[in-house]
Amino acid sequence: MIGLMQRVREARVSVAGEVTGEIGQGVLLLVCAEPGDGPGEIDWLLGKVLRMRIFADDEGRMNRSLQDIGGGLLVVSQFTLAADVARGNRPGFSAAAPPAEARASYDAFVAAAHAAHATVATGRFAADMQVSLINDGPVTIPLRTPRRAPPSD
Known part of the structure; x- marks a missing residue:
């Protein structure tokens, strides 16, 4: 799995003018499934996103995680x-998982995020989305x- 996390003051995603997800302070995570991604990849990526210390502590150092601050996660x-x-x-996109596999990985990631974190919002898989942040x-x-x-023979 590939992720691009952005620390945000606020972010929202909309489809055809309808807001499908929005957060205040937190992380906007763009996520891409690759062929063969499974629970191990989902757990690894989600763990990094939730525990990455990218928010300021009382001394202004990046020393607090998304979980520490109770921020939102927009996937x-x-x-x-x-x-x-x-x-x-x-650009070629053959390294991305095929649509059905990618949807299953995305849905599993979102379900895991909801189970592990209080504030999770999402876009809409395969939609033409507008993201503002x-x-x-x-x-x-x-x-x-x-x-x-690679698997052994």
């Missing part, structure tokens, strides 16, 4: 994070789950 599916731009000028810092951190060993 938005974003297959373009898997873009391959090595050749030419048109006030990036705080800015603090933007790319995340990618560790590569799994």
Whole structure:
């Protein structure tokens, strides 16, 4: 799984003018499923997002996590994070999970997030979404789950 987390003062996502999710202070997470992602990848990525110390403590140091501050988590599916731009000028997206697999991974991620954190909002999978945010810092951190060993024969 690939994630791009942004520390925000506020963020919202809408589809066709309807707000589907919004948060105040917290993290906007763009997430992309890759083929073969399962519970291990979901747990790893969610754990990093919830425990990454990117919020200021009383001394102004980035020493507090999303869970520490009780901030919101806005999760938005974003297959373009898997873009391959090595050749030419048109990105390729073959590294992203196929739509049915990606939806299952996204839904499982969102369910795990709801189980682990109090304030979770979402976009709408595979929709044309408009995302607005006030990036705080800015603090933007790319995340990618560790590569799994290929299956043995």
